[in-house]
């Protein structure tokens with residue numbers, strides 16, 4: 001997914017002279033071509049995230065469209081004030097590419113897990129937050145990012161994820177995508193949990209239950225209209241995210257339902273509880289421990305439907 | 308370096324305005340504004356290439372007022388140059404005003420960046436200077452920071468980066484009044500050897516009496532001090548400069564609800580030469 005993102009930045013740079021790339025001491029991989037072709041628009045900077053956010057703000061104030069890539073935690077937590085003031089208050093077109101969103105860096109421990117990135121980015125006015133589900137979708141996000149107004153945070157998941165998105169369904173930042181439609185239950189997902197939700201829908205179908213899987217790649221602005229439309233057709237709503245339950249996708253769906261007076265629908269959120277996940281191991285193991293699996297999602301859906 | 312220069316009559320006019328704004332607005336960071344008044348004046352009089360009729364003119368020089376709390380001085384000069392009507396000065400901070408307790412670029416014509424959280428402006432300035440370089444433009448970037456502000460690590464992150472990129476189109480002005488919010492910097496976080504710090508980060512350094520208008524002008528006209536380095540001008544100033552009561556007085560860092568008799572006494576102080 002990171003590869004798709006970085007190669008896309010190079011494509012965009014060829015198209016538009018405003019595009020600049022800024023990295024913070026990251027690997028050369030997938031950047032060599034950009035660096036060779038546009039050395040004056042390529043910046044490999046030090047490990048000072050506060051500074052590079054401000055620097056990108058200055059570049060954007062002066063007509064550039066900076067794409068900034070480093071580790072998601074460093075890009076969100078370390079420089080939160082710079083993101084809020086320098087980028088969002090000024091409404092500048094800076095694109096933050098956060099590597100290792102969620103628990104991708106599971107073996108590296110809690111310092112490296114971006115489990116609250118969506119919540120804290122979503123809390124800032126003018127910010128746009130996108131979590132693509134696979135590398136193909138990452139490419140679509142990137143191509144649209146060029147002309148997107150204001151700052152954009154793009155959560156990069158681990159590499160080599162199964163491709164579940166397709167061009168046929170189209171892609172627009174801010175518009176949730178129904179990946180399949182059913183009449184019994186609505187599964188709302190974002191990022192790579194869309195793969196999990198699709199697998200859960202398969203499991204449910206074995207029990208004769210049909211599920212809608214609504215892939216909410218854009219967490220902000222939130223597509224309340226589609227969430228409400230598909231929720232209205234379902235007997236139960238479940239959300240699943242690789243993120244804390246505090247302020248992420250599940251919160252946004254709950255807010256949407258309550259605000260619209262639709263809070264009565266049976267509803268369950270899957271995500272990380274309000275703890276530091278300390279287990280190490282792999283992303284899959286951590287997600288498994290906290291029930292972010294297709295089996296658990298399908299089981300929870302059946303429980304809700306049988307109530 | 309000592310600060311010895313006297314305040315001239317225009318400097319006194321500016322200070323009267325700052326006091327009036329303080330009363331009109333109900334509050335303000337007086338000490339910080341009085342400290343930078345001459346720096347800001349010389350920038351707008353003699354250095355910055357700006358166009359008050361077209362604040363967004365793409366070829367303008369960028370001035371990032373990083374120590375945002377000192378904005379009363381900035382507003383005085385912006386109004387004087389015609390970026391907005393002078394009568395707006397007296398309503399700053401009020402509901403619906405375009406002038407806030409900290410400068411905001413999306414509200415106030417002529418303000419380049421929204422500042423107030425210390426330690427942001429120099430990084431923004433580095434980005435502006437890099438953009439000018441990419442585009443091969445000759446507009447320049449100036450950033451005004453405080454000495455207390457220079458406690459922030461982000462200032463030194465930006466300094467590292469400016470040095471690395473050899474941004475000769477970037478000039479940093481430090482308001483070195485050796486005072487911050489609580490009191491004297493030496494009691495809080497001494498910065499000495501300050502000039503050496505900047506030098507070691509790759510800057511060409513000069514020092515000046517920050518209230519000495521002719522010397523400030525002459526020195527700033529000589530920027531860049533080195534054709535291959537960013538410049539820093541360390542301006543030795545007095546926090547609260549111009550009134551005996553406010554100089555080096557932490558009570559006047561931020562002041563609200565100034566009483567009429569206090570105002571009168573201050574205006575009197577201004578009459579006696581300082």
Ligand SMILES: Cc1ncc(C[n+]2csc(CCOP(=O)(O)OP(=O)(O)O)c2C)c(N)n1
Pocket residue numbers: 338339340342374376377423424425426452453454455456457482484486487488546560
């Ligand atoms: C990040 C941040 N921390 C704290 C403050 C509160 N604050 C405002 S001004 C100030 C002192 C600044 O000192 P200096 O830069 O020397 O400016 P001076 O007022 O002395 O001119 C402080 C601590 C702030 N605005 N931003």
